[in-house]
Amino acid sequence: MLANYGFFLLYLCFICCFYGFLAAIGAAVWRHRRLYLSSKLAVTSSCVFVVIAAGIMIYSFYQRDYSIAYIAKNSSNDLPSLFTLTAFWSSLEGSHMLWTTLLAIVATIAVWTHSKDNEHVIPYVLAALQAVLAWMFYLAISHSDPFVASLPAPPDGRGMNELLQNGYMAIHPPLLFIGYTCLAVPFAYSIAALLYGDITEGWLKAVRRWTLVAFVFLTAAITLGGRWAYVELGWAGYWAWDPVENSSFMPWLMCTALLHSLLVQDKLGHLKRLSIILGIAGFFMTFVGTFLTRSGVVSSVHSFAESPIGPNYLAYLAGLMLISVSIFAFRAPSILPADTEKVWGVSKESALVMTQFLLLSFAAIIFIGTMFPIVTEALTKQRITVQAPYFNLFAPWIGLGFIVSITMGQLLRYQSAKIPYGKQIIFGSVAVAIPLSFILIYFGDVMSTVKTSSLIAQLVGLYLSSWAISCLCGDLFIKMKDLNFNYGIFFKRNLAYFGGWLAHIGAMIAIIGFMGNYRGIEKRVSLNAGQSFEFYGYRFEMDHGIVVKTEKNATLYTAPMKVYHGSDLIYDLHPAQSKYPTKDQTFNEIGIDGNMWHDIYVVLVDFDKTDGKRVTFQININPTVRFVWLAIMIICAGGLVALFDRYRGNKSRDVVAGEWEVAV
Amino acid sequence: MKRLIVWIGLVSGALAAAQTPATAPASQSTSPTDDAAAAAAAGEGSMEGEPSDQQLAVPSDSSMVNDLSAPGGVDDARFRDVAKELRCPTCTGLSVLESEASFSVQIKDQVREQMQLGKNKEQILNFFTDRYGPWILREPPAKGFSLLAWLVPIALLCLGPLVIWFTVWKRRVHISTHGVRGNEPIIAEMQERLQQLKLKQGKGGV
Missing domain, CATH: 1.20.120 (Four Helix Bundle (Hemerythrin (Met), subunit A))
Known part of the structure; x- marks a missing residue:
């Protein structure tokens, strides 16, 4: 009823x-x-x-x-x-x-x-x-x-x-949808700006705020999704570049690019049309993502017809695209940049443009990779696969680009090629990065976890990101010095800068964390009750076999495992397989523990069904996974700090709001 | 706000509590598929910790630790290297190495067989592409139509900055604003007038 x-x-x-x-x-x-x-x-x-x-x-x-x-x-x-x-x-x-x-x-x-x-x-x-x-x-x-x-x-x-049935999956979808829906506001404002025919300071303020909110929610949501995969699926990773993940990552990239173009627009009054395009495209990508994942198109073009929602989405996407593009085509000439002569040259705004280029080309590569199997199957009738190795090949180059452009963008000033204290910061960082990267290499245990082919890439990557972190710290120091270390003024007037700075530091730490994905070691081992096993300096001991317990609606077959370092017991892991009454299949509950530098990740692969005394484990040592979680928290904190900045308008031309003609 | 959250939490908790009596028998009646494993935990009361007598009876010296990563004398690193390149046919986004699906296990066994025959990585991958088509590889092949998947991103990354350089950075941008003026010229003009006004006043005073 x-x-x-x-x-x-x-x-x-x-x-x-x-x-x-x-x-x-x-x-x-x-x-x-x-x-x-x-x-x-x-x-x-x-x-x-x-x-x-x-x-x-x-x-x-x-x-x-x-x-x-x-x-x-x-x-x-x-x-x-x-x-x-x-x-x-x-x-x-x-x-x-x-x-x-x-x-x-x-x-x-x-x-x-x-x-x-x-x-x-x-x-x-x-x-x-x-x-x-x-x-x-x-x-x-x-x-x-x-x-x-x-x-x-x-x-x-x-x-x-x-x-x-996992806590992360309880909050991941609502957060992601909040992020998606917040992107609807920049979209609506972009269409509004085109139809009205001008962009004002109020417009920028509103769009900036909503884009930042969307950015924070999307960042948090995507990471929680990754964490869910890490603790629930059991393949020892948090990001597999599968179409569902890609479709949530593309709007994030668009949203981040939009934030940067809004910055240029705010300070110099340029890139207004780019902001509008990104506002529309970011929202459009959220629907493309939903379409890809919901219609079943990704697995094969032939499954497209099975779901009735698919063709509707396609019609909607086409309609949305057509309307947005035609509005843009007819109305874009009315959106004028600031009336200033502009040479881009070497300057902060150019670095911002480079960052946007990298973000957008990353989105383009992901889009190509996700769509390519569908296009190939439709055109040549041949089925191919595009999975993680393809994306993992391009990602380091984009990361390298990010390190350089973020650092330069942070150091340079608007409309000027001169970096204050540039030589000291850049060359000082070259020196500071040596001990810093040495610490990362030593504790991150690069030498023993890396595959030989990527050793140089790892070393260069760690060195460069340490250099970037050092440069960013130098920049913050100079900024503080200019204010005579008056923290009151800094936190009152420069929250936007500080938020961005935090997010960029977070990005660098995340890059260091992501590099751990390209190394790591693993071992599959079968133990009898009471046996132990040495691996990576740890002794894994299973003193008794499978223990069965009931937890809520699931039955857990746990193999308690003690991890010793030398003679000290340091971790107590509970890798398990869970069985739900409604399904025949079992699911992994992973035993994870570790320190900042690496996670010990133990999956219970199989056990002797007769007496539960013999158990097969897959043990992974995953380096620097916690760096990623930490980094994402810093990035979200940066977004929130920037959100609290009391916005001060800059060079955009303002237009007096139109009066209502029929005001009754 | 906090109160509201607590309130919602309480209401949902109460609603759930109202349901529990109905659910309890249902969860007990379900039995695990393998009764042997259930036997291992003979006393359901001792949930955690304490190993049962039955478990202690197992002789722990029966066999040494069995390293499963290289069964059949196959080099582990090489095996992983090959298995990583093949997709799990039934899952999304995983290689056969990361998956325990029955199809993946079959493929892994085949990989081991092929390695025992003394084939190298390329030969084994060819063996699989002959059987399943290029679909089984996780990367698109760098030939034919699929070459585009490689060329377009590389061209984008290499040529993009050049295009931006030549179209944007090198160009001196001057925008005709169709008669709408920005702030700067107006401010400049007003300052000029102010200056003139001051000059006049100064002269008049003398």
Whole structure:
């Protein structure tokens, strides 16, 4: 019964958004204030309705109402409380609904919190956001209705996907969708700027803020997804370059490029059209990603026809592209750069352009790699594979480019080729980097974990990133020195700089961490109860075989393992296989522990089914994985710090906001 | 805000608690597929730690540690090197080395067989491409249409900076603003007028 109300509410949302879209266009054309307010209320009410619908869904999940097909498919009687909530977004219809709900919330926040000087573009923003929302609601009621009934209700559900029953998977999708939906705001503002015909300071302020929020959420979400893969899947890595991961990474790259072009636009009034293109493209990529992963296109072009949502997405993508490109083509000439003569030369803005080039070419390479199998199969009928080795070949070169361009970008000043204290910082860092990289090489144990072919690459990479870190620290020192070490002023006026600086330091530490991916050692070993095994200076001991225990809804077959260094017991690992009542398959629960420099990663591969006394383990030593987690935290902190910067406008031309002609 | 979160947490907890009596028998009735493993944990009460007597009875000196990474006298490093290049046919994004799917295990066995025949890496990879097509390799082959997958990114990375250099950096940008003026000329003009005004006033004063 409740399910019917849920569907009705979604239908109502669609009607509200469609009306709101038309009203917003009317408000923009006639500059009609009443219509504008009405459109604003339409998006607000659709937000309220969809939140209620989501509430109904969650309530039904907790009621274990299996008369709703989606719940019967994704939940079961023995599902623990937390996962009963997260089962909501564990499959297609639910995650589409979560996305839609979040988009409605974000759209409502965006149109109610805009600053006064954006009032002239808000009708266009409303129109763009509600066009997207209306389409999402249309999909929800037509092809991906979560409230479809399955009568008579089965006594028990089929159970949630076991791989997703993990804390990281509980928060990864909502964070990722928040990131995606926040990118909708820069998109809407870009369309609005084109239709209005100018970019103002208020526009820049709003877009910068929303892009930063999206950046922080996307960074955190992508990393949590990686962490989930690391602790749950058991192939000893966190990033496999599979299409799903790639499709979340491409919007991140676009979003980061947008942040940098906004900076140039802010300081010099240039690159306005690039910002607009990136604002549109970033949002577009979120849908491309969803299309790729949802339609089944990636696994093969032939699976495309199986899912009804696929062709709809394709039509939508084509429509979105066509409309955005034609709006851009007709209206872009009205977006003028600042009226200054500009020679780019060697300067901070040029370094920023280089960084954007690298970010965008990285996105392009990932896009090519992801799409290539599909294109090849469609054109030549031959099936090929593009997987991690392909991407891993290009990534180090992009990383090298990042090290250089980030360092130069941080050191150089706007419109000037002169670096203050340039010689001291750059050549001083050449010296400082020697001990720093030596520490990294010694503790990171590069010599014994590396494959011989990549030794030089590792050494060069570690040296260069140490150099970059040293240069960045030098830059911060000079900045402080210029302020006479007045921290009050620094933290009051320079939060944007400091946030960027943190994020860049984070990026360098992340690069050091990523280099650990290219080394590492592994061993597969079979132990009897009571035996021990020496590997990489550790002694792994399994004193008794398999222990069976029940945890929530799963049965765990654990092989407790003690790790000694010399004679000291340092880690107690519990690698296990878990078995869920709803599936025959078993799943890995990995025993992970370690220090800053390397993780010990033990997978229970197999065990003797007769008495559980003989167990086969896969032991991996993964260097510098914790550097990556630390780095991402620093990057997110940088994004948050920059968000708190009190924005001061710069060189963009400002235009007085248009008055309402029909203000009644 | 905090209160709201706590409140939601409590409500959801209560809802879940209402469900637990129904779930308990269900979870007990399910039995593990391999009853032997269940026997290993004879007393379900002692969940953790304490090894049962049964387990202690196993003679620990029966066989030495068995290093499984190189069964059949195959060089481990070389085996990994080859297995890393072949995709797991049933999973997304993994090599056969990283996967324990039955298909991957078969392929790994085949790799070992081929290595025992004395074939080198290239020959083994050729053996697999003949059987399964280029699809089995994790990288696109550098010939025919797939060559594009390699050429386009390399061209992009090499030529991109040059294109940017010649089109943007080298060009002196002057923008016609269609009669809309920026701040700077206006400010300059106003300052000039101010200057003139001051000069006039100065003269008048004398």
